[in-house]
Amino acid sequence: MTSKVYQLFEYVYLAMAAFAIYLVITEWDNDRNRAYLFLFFTVVAIFMFFFKRRFRKNIEKRRKGED
Numbered sequence: 135m136t137s138k139v140y141q142l143f144e145y146v147y148l149a150m151a152a153f154a155i156y157l158v159i160t161e162w163d164n165d166r167n168r169a170y171l172f173l174f175f176t177v178v179a180i181f182m183f184f185f186k187r188r189f190r191k192n193i194e195k196r197r198k199g200e201d
Contacts, residue, residue, distance in 0.1 A: 140190040144183055151179035 154176040161169040 137190060137194060140186065140193075144186050144190070147179045147183040147186065151176045151183070154179060 154172045157172040158169045158176065161172065
């Protein structure tokens with residue numbers, strides 16, 4: 135069950151990245167500094183997706199090794 139929760143949060147990071155990309159596109163002409171901020175959030179969210187995914191897979195490997 136905890137693996138499913140970790141996997142859900144991985145995809146929440148991707149959803150946040152998609153939303154931040156939307157905000158970058160809408161804010162690009164209005165406020166360039168704010169668009170850069172959301173671009174930074176996009177990069178962080180994508181990084182967190184891959185980081186959490188690797189972390190979850192390592193935990194799953196350890197659990198399989200214990201069995």
